[in-house]
Amino acid sequence: MDWNCFVPVTRDRSFLTWLLAERVYGRLLHQLLSMALKEGLRYLHGYKYKCVLLMPSPSCKTSKRVLWWLILLAAGLLGLLLYGLPGVRHLEIFIPMGTCPLAKMSLRDNFTGLLHLWARPDVLTCTSWGAPILWDGTFDPDVAQQEAIQQNLTIGLTVFAVGRYLEKYLARFLETAEQHFMVGQRVVYYVFTERPAAVPRLPLGPSRQLRVERVQRERRWQDVSMERMRTLHAALGGRLGREAHFVFCMDVDQHFSGAFGPESLAESVAQLHAWHYHWPQWLLPYERDARSAAALAPGEGDFYYHAALFGGSVEALRELTAHCAQGQQRDRTRGLEARWHDESHLNKYFWLYKPAKVLSPEFCWSPEIGPRAEIRHPRLLWAPKEYALVRD
Numbered sequence: 253m254d255w256n257c258f259v260p261v262t263r264d265r266s267f268l269t270w271l272l273a274e275r276v277y278g279r280l281l282h283q284l285l286s287m288a289l290k291e292g293l294r295y296l297h298g299y300k301y302k303c304v305l306l307m308p309s310p311s312c313k314t315s316k317r318v319l320w321w322l323i324l325l326a327a328g329l330l331g332l333l334l335y336g337l338p339g340v341r342h343l344e345i346f347i348p349m350g351t352c353p354l355a356k357m358s359l360r361d362n363f364t365g366l367l368h369l370w371a372r373p374d375v376l377t378c379t380s381w382g383a384p385i386l387w388d389g390t391f392d393p394d395v396a397q398q399e400a401i402q403q404n405l406t407i408g409l410t411v412f413a414v415g416r417y418l419e420k421y422l423a424r425f426l427e428t429a430e431q432h433f434m435v436g437q438r439v440v441y442y443v444f445t446e447r448p449a450a451v452p453r454l455p456l457g458p459s460r461q462l463r464v465e466r467v468q469r470e471r472r473w474q475d476v477s478m479e480r481m482r483t484l485h486a487a488l489g490g491r492l493g494r495e496a497h498f499v500f501c502m503d504v505d506q507h508f509s510g511a512f513g514p515e516s517l518a519e520s521v522a523q524l525h526a527w528h529y530h531w532p533q534w535l536l537p538y539e540r541d542a543r544s545a546a547a548l549a550p551g552e553g554d555f556y557y558h559a560a561l562f563g564g565s566v567e568a569l570r571e572l573t574a575h576c577a578q579g580q581q582r583d584r585t586r587g588l589e590a591r592w593h594d595e596s597h598l599n600k601y602f603w604l605y606k607p608a609k610v611l612s613p614e615f616c617w618s619p620e621i622g623p624r625a626e627i628r629h630p631r632l633l634w635a636p637k638e639y640a641l642v643r644d
Contacts, residue, residue, distance in 0.1 A: 344530040345624060352378040352385075359384060361609070363399045364391040364515045375612065375626050379554065385524070385610045388628040391515045397436060400514035406438040407517070408496030410487070411504045412480055413445045414469060421504045421635060423452045428508035430457060432631070437514060440495050444483060463491070481580065481594050485573035493566045500563035502632075506616070510631040518609035520564035520572065522602050526613040526621060526634075528556040539596040544588050545579030546596035553603050559595035561616045561632065564608075575601045 352369050359367045361384060369377040371389045378384055400407075409429065413422040426441065433439065438459040443451050446469040456462060467483055484501060492499065498517050528536055536556040539546040564572070576597040583590060590596035617630040 347530045347532065349376040349530060352376060353380075354378045354382065361391075361515075361518070363396045363517045365395040365399070367391055379606070379610060381606045383606065383608055383610055385612055386515060386615070387612045387626075388614055393511060393513050393515055396513055396515035396517075400434075400437055400517065403497075405497045405514070405517075406440060406495055407434050407514075408440050408442060408492055408499035409433060410442040410444065410484060410492070410499060410501045412467070412483075413443055413451070413504045414467065415446075417504050418445055418447060418450055420638070421506075423454070424507045424635075425502075425504050426452065426454050426462070430454065430460070432508035432510060433512045434514065435511070440492075442487065442492055444487075481573045481576040481597070485570060485577055488566055488570045488573065493570070496566060498563065498565055499569055500561065501569070503560040505635045505637070506560060506632050507635065508631065509633045510629050512615065512631045516563070516609070516611060516615065518564065518607070520568045520602075520605070520607045521562060521609050521611060522555075522557040522607035523561040523611045523616050524613050525556045525558040526616060526618045529613050531556070537592065538599055539590045539592070541588065541591075543586060544590050544596070545582045546590040546600045548600060548603060553599065554606070555610065557595075557599050557602055557607075558616055559592075559598045560634075561611070562598060571605075572598075572601055575605075 351373070354369060357369075359369055359378065359382070361367055364384075364386075367377075367384050368390050369384065372387045375387055376385055377387060377390055384390070411422070411425060413425075422443065422445075426443075429441070435457075439461070441460075441462045443462065443464045444467045445451060445464065446467055448464040448466050451462075451464050454462070465487065467479075480501075487493070488499065500516075500521070533553055534550070536553055538548040538553050538556070541547055542549070562572070563569070576594055579597045579600065580590075580594065614627050614630055616632045616634070617627055618634040620634070620636075
């Protein structure tokens with residue numbers, strides 16, 4: 253047996269062993285944090301009464317010292333959870349997600365019919381503004397398939413494959429998309445690259461097309477990410493916008509692993525970030541520099557959304573990409589760059605203009621996180637991040 257970040261893992265990475273360790277350390281961390289906070293408040297109240305309102309005594313120094321130790325303990329454990337040992341970070345599964353206030357009501361969707369929000373009491377299945385959060389078991393994929401066929405839709409899928417990302421990821425992305433993405437629907441793939449001739453020409457199913465658009469090679473990988481919104485905005489105003497009714501925009505360094513169908517369609521679609529969906533709002537990594545167009549003030553923000561997957565109608569995406577591109581240009585003129593580039597601006601947009609549908613982390617999951625009971629059928633999986641290889 254190996255010990256990996258204080259979590260015992262057998263050579264075959266036994267799930268039962270991992271789960272037992274997670275529960276043991278989760279309860280321990282929860283108890284320690286609760287003790288630190290409760291005792292800290294008790295000492296703070298006593299310290300104020302004895303050492304401020306009454307005459308100070310020698311015990312005041314002891315109380316103050318204990319209070320600071322408890323504060324440091326809570327801060328240290330929180331730091332380990334967020335930024336330290338990966339095994340400890342998995343304990344975020346014990347942070348409750350909340351429950352859907354609409355779970356006992358009938359919520360209908362243009363593509364999925366009646367949603368079964370009550371079918372997943374273990375997770376949050378709706379937002380505060382009434383949008384569904386899609387989890388496996390809350391929708392009927394057959395109903396969604398028939399709805400999309402009746403509406404005679406064409407669905408676009410855009411992906412940027414620039415530099416070494418093309419050779420490393422594009423072929424598998426397209427191959428798995430043919431197996432799982434909108435099967436039975438009309439689909440047009442749009443690949444944006446600086447090397448159109450290097451794009452693999454894969455056999456496509458009926459009513460599925462591949463188009464390649466040339467883009468300029470940027471000097472930095474950050475600029476590729478930042479320029480994506482401007483490029484998408486132009487494409488949506490051109491042939492892509494004329495061909496498709498709905499469009500999904502995805503990162504290339506991932507691959508499909510399960511059915512990704514029309515149940516995901518809506519006027520605007522946001523994706524919960526797999527690494528942050530359990531976190532409380534005040535810990536989410538929004539842009540905090542008030543000078544940036546992407547900035548969110550304390551108390552602002554609903555969820556943290558992943559820029560590796562977003563979508564919607566052509567008109568809605570035109571508005572989204574215009575907003576983000578304008579914000580990025582404004583930052584650039586001020587010599588600023590948002591913390592998470594276009595993702596920071598995307599989160600600002602979805603705070604101002606709420607998405608009509610939110611996809612659970614099942615639709616875009618990171619295997620690095622490991623198995624979780626609430627993630628039943630991942631649809632899209634992140635590839636291992638090999639930044640030293642693919643980023644110049």
